[in-house]
Amino acid sequence: MVNESPDSRPHRRIRPTRRGRLLLLIAAVLVLGVAAAVLVPLLTRESKTVEQARSLVIPEGWRASQVYAAADKALREPAGTTEKAVAAADLPLPAEAKGNPEGYLFPATYPVTSGTTPKSLLRYMVDTARSRFGADHITAGAQRNNVTVYQTVTIASVVQAEADTAPDMGKVARVIHNRLDRGMPLQMDSTLNYALNRSTLDTTTGDTKIDSPYNSYEHKGLPPTPIGNPGEQAMVAAISPTPGPWLYFVTVAPGDTRFTDDYAEQQRNVAEFNRNRRSAGTG
Numbered sequence: 001m002v003n004e005s006p007d008s009r010p011h012r013r014i015r016p017t018r019r020g021r022l023l024l025l026i027a028a029v030l031v032l033g034v035a036a037a038v039l040v041p042l043l044t045r046e047s048k049t050v051e052q053a054r055s056l057v058i059p060e061g062w063r064a065s066q067v068y069a070a071a072d073k074a075l076r077e078p079a080g081t082t083e084k085a086v087a088a089a090d091l092p093l094p095a096e097a098k099g100n101p102e103g104y105l106f107p108a109t110y111p112v113t114s115g116t117t118p119k120s121l122l123r124y125m126v127d128t129a130r131s132r133f134g135a136d137h138i139t140a141g142a143q144r145n146n147v148t149v150y151q152t153v154t155i156a157s158v159v160q161a162e163a164d165t166a167p168d169m170g171k172v173a174r175v176i177h178n179r180l181d182r183g184m185p186l187q188m189d190s191t192l193n194y195a196l197n198r199s200t201l202d203t204t205t206g207d208t209k210i211d212s213p214y215n216s217y218e219h220k221g222l223p224p225t226p227i228g229n230p231g232e233q234a235m236v237a238a239i240s241p242t243p244g245p246w247l248y249f250v251t252v253a254p255g256d257t258r259f260t261d262d263y264a265e266q267q268r269n270v271a272e273f274n275r276n277r278r279s280a281g282t283g
Contacts, residue, residue: 053111058125060107060231061160063194067105067229071121074112085118091126096150103153103226104129132232141239145177156238157226161190164251166233170242171259175249177241178261184247186216194227201277252276 056074058067064083071082091101101122106129110121132138133149142152155176163169179186189203195214196207208217213224230238246259248266252273260266 051113053113056110056112056121058105058107058110058229060234061157061228062105062107063228064100064102064105065197067125071118075116075118075121077118082118082122085122089119089122091122092130093126094148094150096148097225100225101126103150103157103229104133105229106132107229107231129229133235138235138239145239151222152235152238153230154222154226156230156234157228158186158188158190158223159237160230160234161193161228162188162249163234163237164255164257168249168257169234169237170240171244171246171257172249173237173241174244175246175259178245178247180221182247183220185218185220186222188216191216191223191227194223 054074056070058070062070068083069079071077072079075082086101087099091099091104093099093101093104097104105122105125108125108128110124112121133153138152139149142149145152147155155173158176159169159172163172176186176188189201191214192203192207192210192212193199195210195212208215213219214227216223244259245261247261248263248269249257249259250266250269250273251257252269253276258269260269
């Protein structure tokens with residue numbers, strides 16, 4: 001119910017004059033204008049809070065040093081920042097790694113923003129690797145081959161560095177396992193390249209004499225750590241190598257990797273590799 005005014009006389013409706021109507025219209029426009037002026041900055045400030053994530057791509061086989069450099073660039077940090085963050089990142093690495101994340105910086109595409117820190121990025125990579133490498137089929141495969149999961153990651157890292165194609169990965173893994181089973185040194189150029197921090201197909205006799213635990217010409221068994229960060233295909237090859245008797249292999253030409261268990265045949269293949277290198281002007 002509407003309360004009545006003490007003055008019961010009927011009220012006359014007030015009609016604004018033409019000038020009054022004009023003033024009211026102007027006032028309404030001004031009010032709307034102010035509201036719009038306030039709204040636009042609010043929308044602008046709101047849009048600035050939505051940051052587009054950038055992508056950091058870590059290819060399969062990259063070494064930790066390459067991952068650190070790429071992370072510094074993606075996070076817009078001074079060179080060396082991500083590597084220095086490793087010690088304080090409390091990474092969930094296996095005890096065998098002794099705090100070295102090589103092999104566990106999982107190759108993938110990672111979103112990064114201004115809020116991403118070197119520590120958080122490193123933990124994300126290692127968590128991803130532990131999740132993938134800790135899968136039941138990886139654990140079972142490692143046990144079947146009488147090696148640990150960490151050693152399997154090391155084998156996979158060598159496979160990743162040595163094999164040119166996915167089908168060759170299984171054969172390279174078999175060569176590694178066959179040599180380990182026979183107590184033979186691996187004699188892999190990729191481990192020398194890791195020790196010398198390089199990537200090359202040219203290995204000299206002097207290279208094979210360097211004093212390094214990664215010199216698989218001088219030291220039997222696996223290198224002390226992975227020599228890069230392998231992907232899933234290399235891990236599958238490491239736990240399920242292709243059946244075969246091979247002890248040697250060499251890529252004589254792109255797409256032509258030859259495997260054998262005969263040393264004389266290997267020597268002939270190596271000679272062909274050297275001829276191809278000379279004819280191409282790279283040897």
